[in-house]
Amino acid sequence: MKIIEAQVYDFNKENAPCDTAKPGDMLLFRTLDCFSNRIPDENTTMADLDYTYGFANPAAGPVYVEGAEPGDVLVVDIYDIQVADEGTIATDDHCGPLFETTGYRTKKIKIKDGVADFNGVKFPINPMIGVIGTAPDGDPVIDGFVGNHGGNMDNKHITKGARLYFPVRVPGALLQMGDVHATMGDGELCGTGIEIPAEILVKIQLVKGFELNWPVLETQDKWYVNACAPKYDEALMNAAKEMQRLIMRITGWDAEETYMYMSVQSDVEISQGCEPCEVQLSLRIGTPKLYDLEPLVPQP
Numbered sequence: 001m002k003i004i005e006a007q008v009y010d011f012n013k014e015n016a017p018c019d020t021a022k023p024g025d026m027l028l029f030r031t032l033d034c035f036s037n038r039i040p041d042e043n044t045t046m047a048d049l050d051y052t053y054g055f056a057n058p059a060a061g062p063v064y065v066e067g068a069e070p071g072d073v074l075v076v077d078i079y080d081i082q083v084a085d086e087g088t089i090a091t092d093d094h095c096g097p098l099f100e101t102t103g104y105r106t107k108k109i110k111i112k113d114g115v116a117d118f119n120g121v122k123f124p125i126n127p128m129i130g131v132i133g134t135a136p137d138g139d140p141v142i143d144g145f146v147g148n149h150g151g152n153m154d155n156k157h158i159t160k161g162a163r164l165y166f167p168v169r170v171p172g173a174l175l176q177m178g179d180v181h182a183t184m185g186d187g188e189l190c191g192t193g194i195e196i197p198a199e200i201l202v203k204i205q206l207v208k209g210f211e212l213n214w215p216v217l218e219t220q221d222k223w224y225v226n227a228c229a230p231k232y233d234e235a236l237m238n239a240a241k242e243m244q245r246l247i248m249r250i251t252g253w254d255a256e257e258t259y260m261y262m263s264v265q266s267d268v269e270i271s272q273g274c275e276p277c278e279v280q281l282s283l284r285i286g287t288p289k290l291y292d293l294e295p296l297v298p299q300p
Helices: 233-252 253-264
Strands: 001-006 018-022 026-031 059-064 073-083 086-091 105-112 115-118 120-125 129-131 150-152 163-167 176-179 198-207 217-218 222-229 267-272 281-288
Touching: 001 018, 001 059, 001 217, 026 120, 026 176, 059 198, 073 129, 073 176, 073 222, 120 198, 233 281, 253 281
Parallel strands: 001 026, 018 059
Antiparallel strands: 026 198, 059 176, 073 163, 073 198, 086 105, 105 115, 115 120, 129 150, 129 176, 163 217, 217 222, 222 281, 267 281
């Protein structure tokens, strides 16, 4: 099994791969927290950091996947996520709905036996990957941003046992991931979850020659299309169009029937919405699995 430790700060077709892998390989990604492990204690805040390109949301990778070509789909199975015993929550003065009354503050959260302790309130963690994806074929995208390649989707369902499908847009796909949260609520209201270093164990596979316009997440009982845009209505349109297209492909239903089915069975969920932070709004549409039909995305 290969261990991936090199850190990069953007999804970029020009990034040199730190390693190569073949479909079927297991990979262990060792990641820093979203602050590049630069907040050692509660006396250090985000105001003390150069929170610009080259600092935020480092991702381990990228890994060149042999045989991955534009037009394919990269499949990533998450086998395990192990986190450190302490994480960080931080606020600033420009992120989330309460930004006007919020200053800079750091809070360290101890984790023991899978339980986080916030001022004596204890709750189980559910480690999830905030940043994961493949390289876009256009301009680079900073790790802290999200797009149709993946990136900073901040989808709390990207956890152990989940399977992700990413469009391959450059030779080798260039897979990278990081920004693990011990836990995070939908929306990530103040802009951070419990940010934490981690080790992520995954298996990679390929689906050859399948059109995928946005990343898809498969859980035990649902399919999710992940999409984004500067505003909610545009992000919703992006996710809805892709979900409708994929359902139509496997059911043979027309657009109107599919739209009606989505209205009664699909859920719209906000992954991250931290205006006035310039990161785009990230959302997902989840539809229950249709077990008597073929999968929404072909299996590797």
